[in-house]
Amino acid sequence: MSSKHVVFDIVGTLVSYDRIFDAIETRLGDRLRAEGIKPRLLGYTWTESAEREYTNLSLARSYVPFGQVFRALFYRMLWSAGIEEPRTFASPEDLEYIMEEYNSLELRPGAAECVQKLRDAGFTFWGFTASDVKTVAGYFEKAGVQMPVENLLSCDDAGVGKPDLGSYKPLLEKLRSESGGKTPWFAAAHMWDVSAARKAGFKGAWCGVWEKEPLTELFGEMDVLDDTLVGMADKIIAHQASS
Structure with missing residues (x-):
């Protein structure tokens, strides 16, 4: 059994949101621009608002899976963007x-190279997501990246969403016990996610593919920072070797 473990956030980190943005462009792009709304900005605010409401529901002990929250907010986001009649503007089919x-x-x-580098260096690779395991497993399968389903965990399992520290601690304790007390890594492209995992007890690695600016003045210092997934993997490996 490996004594080295790394846990990755999936959606936003290894998996891109681009298909959502492209879908908004395909179905609503011209209509949105006619209203002075950039399709990608709508997609970004929709994604970020869904993360906020998902987290707030979890904090209120009223957990709802992320995909349901994301779907439910669609027409609210159109209204917030300035569309006076959202349900006339966009159809259920959209x-x-x-x-x-x-x-x-x-x-x-x-992403695939990042995963393989860490595995080649002896790390057991885990995914911890706010999405459901079946959907996330499909992302890896479609990309041809082998990912044992038992190594994919969802906040849905316990009904506690990230960044509640209680969502990270069961996995942290499990991986510590399997590695003789060694501290596992948590890696993400969301600084709030890495920061919370680090506070829970993980080593933290952040990649700038999504947020660009780390804002360490808000979230604190990380063990590893890099602009790319492959670069982050290299730094995790080097840091682990030197510790």
């Missing part, structure tokens, strides 16, 4: 098309 693309997200460039 929403279904976007949700189908959400279920078909793709791995980022460098």
Whole structure:
């Protein structure tokens, strides 16, 4: 059994949101621009608002799976963007098309190489996601990246969403016990996610593929920072070797 473990956030980190943005462009792009709304910005605010409401529901002990939250917010986001009649502006079929693309997200460039580098260096690779395991497993399968389903864990399992520290601690304790007390890694492209995992007891690695700016003045210092997934993997390996 490996004494080295690394846990990755999946959606937003290894998996890109681009298919959501492309779906909004395909179905609503011209209509949105006619209203002065950039399709990608709508997609970004929809994603970020869904993360906020998902987290708030979890904190209130009213956990709802992320995909349900994301779907439910669609027409609210159109209203917030300035569309006076959202349900006239966009049809249920528009929403279904976007949700189908959400279920078909793709791995980022460098994601497969990142995973393989860490495995080649002796790390056991885990995924910890706010999405459901079946959907996430499909992302890896479609990309041809082998990922044992038993190494994929979802916040849905315990009904506690990230970044609640209680969502990280059961996995942290499990991996510590399997590695003779050694501290496992947590890696993500969301600084709030890595920061919380680090506070829970993980070593933290952040990649700038999604947020660009680390904002350590808000979230604190990390053990590893890099602009790319492959670079982050190299730094995790080097840090582990030197410790």
